Amino acid sequence: MEQVQTRVKEVKSFVDGEYLESSTDAKFDVYNPATQEIIAHVQEAKEEEVDRACRAARKAFEEGPWRTMPLSERCQKLRRMAEIILERKEELARLEAMDVGKPYPVALEKEIPRAANNLKFFADFMEKQGAEVYPMDEDYLNYTRYEPVGVASLITPWNLPFMLTTWKLGPCLAAGNTAVIKPAEVTPLTVSLLGEIAKEAGIPDGVVNVVHGFGPGSAGEYMTTHPDVDLISFTGETATGKSIMKSGADSLKKVSFELGGKAANIIFEDANLDKAIPTSLQAAFMNSGQVCLAGSRILVQRSIFDEFVERFREAAASFKVGDPQDSGTNMGPLVSKEHYEKVTSYLKVAEEEGATLVHGGKRPELPEHLKNGYYLEPTIYIQEDPKARISQEEIFGPVVTLIPFETEEEALEIANDTDYGLNGVVWTDNLQRAHRVSHHVRAGTIWVNCWFVRDLRAPFGGFNQSGVGREGGHHSMEFFTEAKNICIALE
Ligand code: NDP
Numbered sequence: 001m002e003q004v005q006t007r008v009k010e011v012k013s014f015v016d017g018e019y020l021e022s023s024t025d026a027k028f029d030v031y032n033p034a035t036q037e038i039i040a041h042v043q044e045a046k047e048e049e050v051d052r053a054c055r056a057a058r059k060a061f062e063e064g065p066w067r068t069m070p071l072s073e074r075c076q077k078l079r080r081m082a083e084i085i086l087e088r089k090e091e092l093a094r095l096e097a098m099d100v101g102k103p104y105p106v107a108l109e110k111e112i113p114r115a116a117n118n119l120k121f122f123a124d125f126m127e128k129q130g131a132e133v134y135p136m137d138e139d140y141l142n143y144t145r146y147e148p149v150g151v152a153s154l155i156t157p158w159n160l161p162f163m164l165t166t167w168k169l170g171p172c173l174a175a176g177n178t179a180v181i182k183p184a185e186v187t188p189l190t191v192s193l194l195g196e197i198a199k200e201a202g203i204p205d206g207v208v209n210v211v212h213g214f215g216p217g218s219a220g221e222y223m224t225t226h227p228d229v230d231l232i233s234f235t236g237e238t239a240t241g242k243s244i245m246k247s248g249a250d251s252l253k254k255v256s257f258e259l260g261g262k263a264a265n266i267i268f269e270d271a272n273l274d275k276a277i278p279t280s281l282q283a284a285f286m287n288s289g290q291v292c293l294a295g296s297r298i299l300v301q302r303s304i305f306d307e308f309v310e311r312f313r314e315a316a317a318s319f320k321v322g323d324p325q326d327s328g329t330n331m332g333p334l335v336s337k338e339h340y341e342k343v344t345s346y347l348k349v350a351e352e353e354g355a356t357l358v359h360g361g362k363r364p365e366l367p368e369h370l371k372n373g374y375y376l377e378p379t380i381y382i383q384e385d386p387k388a389r390i391s392q393e394e395i396f397g398p399v400v401t402l403i404p405f406e407t408e409e410e411a412l413e414i415a416n417d418t419d420y421g422l423n424g425v426v427w428t429d430n431l432q433r434a435h436r437v438s439h440h441v442r443a444g445t446i447w448v449n450c451w452f453v454r455d456l457r458a459p460f461g462g463f464n465q466s467g468v469g470r471e472g473g474h475h476s477m478e479f480f481t482e483a484k485n486i487c488i489a490l491e
Contacts, residue, residue: 009040011188013049013212014195016056017205028185032366033101033333034324036372039271042188045211049181050222053209057151058228059179060206067148068178075123078173078202082116082123085166088114088197095189096162097324101332101373104289104325115166121456122170125473141488146255146481148176149254150230153223155244156191157280158184158335159290159396165191168233171476173207180229181210182219183237186336188212215240224248231255231447233479235292238394238419245315245468256469256479258292259462260394261422264415265295265451266437271427273311275449281315283425283451285378288331288397290339290465293385293423293445296401297391301409305404309382312402313359316378321364333373334397340374343397346390347379350399352386358402386414394420408437415441421463425451444470 010028012019019045022043030040045053059064066074085092092115093108102111134142154168172179183191198208213219221245224232224247226295229252230241234244238259248255265283267276283295300308324332347361360379379399383391391401405411415424424441426448428434440447444462454460457473469479 008038009189011051011192012210013041013043014208014210015049015053016060017195017199018207019195020045020049020052022046022227030099030186030188032098033335033369034098034373036337036374039098040189042185042192042212044126045213045219047222048241050211050213050421052201053180053192054151054223054226054228056206057209060204061148061150061178064204065172066178066204066207066308071127074176074386075127075174077202078119078123078170081197081203082120084197084200085112085116085119088193089116092162092190092193094325096187096393097332099187100158100161100287100335101324103332105327106287110161111163112365113270115162118146118163118170118456119173121215122174122476125169125457126174126477129474129477136487139490141490143486145484146477147177149480149482151228152177152179152236153226153229153232154179155220155223155232155234156181156183158187159287159292160188162190164235165194167471168235169194169208171471171480172233173203175477175480177231178207179209180223182213183210184222185212185214193355204466214241220244221247224253224270224327225250227251229253231469231479232392234258241468254479256471257467258460258471259422259465259467260396260420261292261294261462261466262297262392262394262418263293263422263423263425263443264411264418264429265298265425266411266441267298267300267304267308268411268426268428268430269301270429270432271304272429273304273308273451276427277308277311277315279313279451280425280427281319281378284400285316285319285331285398285472286452288334288376289400290335290396294396295425295451296395296400297414298385298400299405299414300402301430302404302406303367305402309357309358309402313380316359316380319378321375321377321476322366323370323411331378331398333370333375335374337374339397340376343395343399344376346393346395346397346399350381352385353385353390355383355388355401356389357381360374360398386417392418408433412437412440416440420466422461422466423447425467456476
C-alpha cells in the first residue's frame with residue numbers, strides 16, 4: 001500500500017485572497033469512506049461568510065483588474081494555475097482518493113490532469129475566439145463583443161469534485177468573470193485548495209473564492225439567492241437543480257445545469273463483445289457507479305442475451321474491490337454512509353420487484369482496516385420490466401440492470417422511456433444502424449462502440465431532466481459571457 005497522509009486537516013473558506021476564520025464555531029467532519037476515519041474538520045461558512053465571498057467577488061469584478069486586463073495576460077494566469085495543479089498532482093490525487101474513495105491511480109492519471117487541462121483548454125480556446133462583424137451599408141460598422149457577465153456561483157457534486165469544479169472555473173475565469181465556489185460538503189478537500197492555487201498563479205484577490213457548507217438553508221442556498229450573484233452553474237441531482245432554479249428566479253439569475261442520468265447502453269447482436277463487455281463494465285462500475293454518465297441500464301438483444309450475461313458476470317467477478325490507495329484496485333467504496341444507505345435500499349427494491357440477481361448484492365470480503373468502509377460488490381440484476389424502479393431511477397452506485405430486447409424499435413422505446421437524457425451508448429457493427437439509433441436516442445451525448453471519450457470543444461449536457469444548457473467549447477463561453485452588439489455610424 002502507498003503511504004497515506006493521516007493527519008486530520010483543518011479546512012477553511014477562502015475569501016478575498018485569504019483563508020477566513022468563521023464567524024461562528026460551526027464545524028463539520030469529513031470522513032474517509034474506505035475506513036470511516038475522520039480526515040478533516042471543516043469550518044462551515046454561514047450567511048455572513050457567503051455574503052463576504054459574494055461581495056469580494058463583486059468588488060473584484062467591478063474594480064478589476066481581472067475583467068479589464070489584456071486577454072493574453074488573463075489566459076496566461078489560467079495556464080499557470082494548470083501548471084501548479086500538475087506540480088501538486090500527487091498531493092491532489094491522494095486527497096481526492098481519500099475523500100471520495102476513488103482509486104488513487106484514476107485520480108492521479110486521469111482526473112487531476114484533466115482538471116489542469118480544463119483550465120488550459122479554456123485559456124487557449126478563449127484566446128482563439130473571434131467575434132462577428134455584420135457588413136451593413138457602408139456608413140456603419142456593426143460588430144459583436146462578448147463580455148463577462150459578473151459574479152458566478154459554481155456549485156459542484158461529490159463524485160468528481162476537482163475535475164467538475166475546474167470544468168466550470170476555466171470558462172468562467174477565461175471570460176473575465178469572478179467566482180464563488182462551493183464543493184459538496186462530503187468531499188471539500190481538493191477544491192478547498194483552488195483559492196490558494198489561483199493566488200499563487202497571480203490571479204487577483206477576490207476573483208476565486210471558495211466557501212464550505214451545506215445546500216438548503218446554508219451556503220449553497222445563500223449563493224443562489226445573493227443579490228451580487230449574476231449566474232449559477234450547477235452540477236448535481238435533478239431535484240436540487242429544480243430547487244436552485246426557484247431560488248434564483250426572483251433575481252433572474254442565468255442558470256446552467258448538469259443533472260442526473262440513467263443512460264441506456266444498447267448492445268446489438270452484431271456488436272463486438274470483446275470490446276463491448278470491458279467497456280460496459282467500466283461504464284457501469286467506474287467510480288463505484290457514481291458517474292452521471294454511467295451506463296446503468298444495459299439493453300441487450302435477446303439472441304445474445306445469455307452469452308452477454310455470463311461474460312459480463314465473469315468480468316464483474318474479476319473487478320478488484322478494495323483500498324482506493326492500492327494501485328491494483330478497480331473500485332473503492334461508496335462516498336458516504338448516507339449514500340451507501342440510499343444505494344443499498346435499491347437491493348430491497350430490486351428483490352421486491354422480482355429482479356434476478358446475477359452477481360454481487362452484498363459487502364465484499366475485505367481486509368480488517370476496511371471493515372467499516374461503505375463497500376458494495378459490483379451488482380448486476382436482470383429485470384425484464386423497463387418500468388421497474390431499478391430500471392428508471394438513478395441509483396448512482398455499482399448497481400446495473402440488464403434488460404433484454406427483440407428489435408431496434410423496442411430498444412429505442414426502452415432507451416427513451418426515461419425522465420433523463422444525459423447520454424446513451426450504442427454497440428453495433430452496422431454503420432447505418434449506428435447513425436439511425438444515435439439520431440433517435442433522446443440524449444445529449446451518444447457514444448458508438450466507445451464510452452466517455454471526450455473532446456472539450458463538444459457540447460456536453462442533457463435532454464429532458466438531465467440539464468439546462470450545454471457546457472464545452474463555445475457553449476461554455478456563451479453561458480459565461482453577454483453578447484453585446486455595437487453599431488457605429490462612420491460618418
Ligand atoms: P446534489 O444535488 O445533492 O449536490 C450538488 C451540490 O449542490 C452540492 O455542493 C450540494 O451541497 C449543493 N446543494 C444541495 N442543495 C442545494 C440547494 N438547495 N441550493 C444550493 N446548493 C445545493 O448532488 P450530489 O452531490 O449528490 O451529486 C450526485 C448527482 O450529481 C447525481 O444526480 C449525478 O447524476 C449528478 N451529476 C451530474 C453530472 C452531469 O454532468 N450531468 C456530473 C456529475 C454528477 P451539499 O453537498 O452540502 O448537499
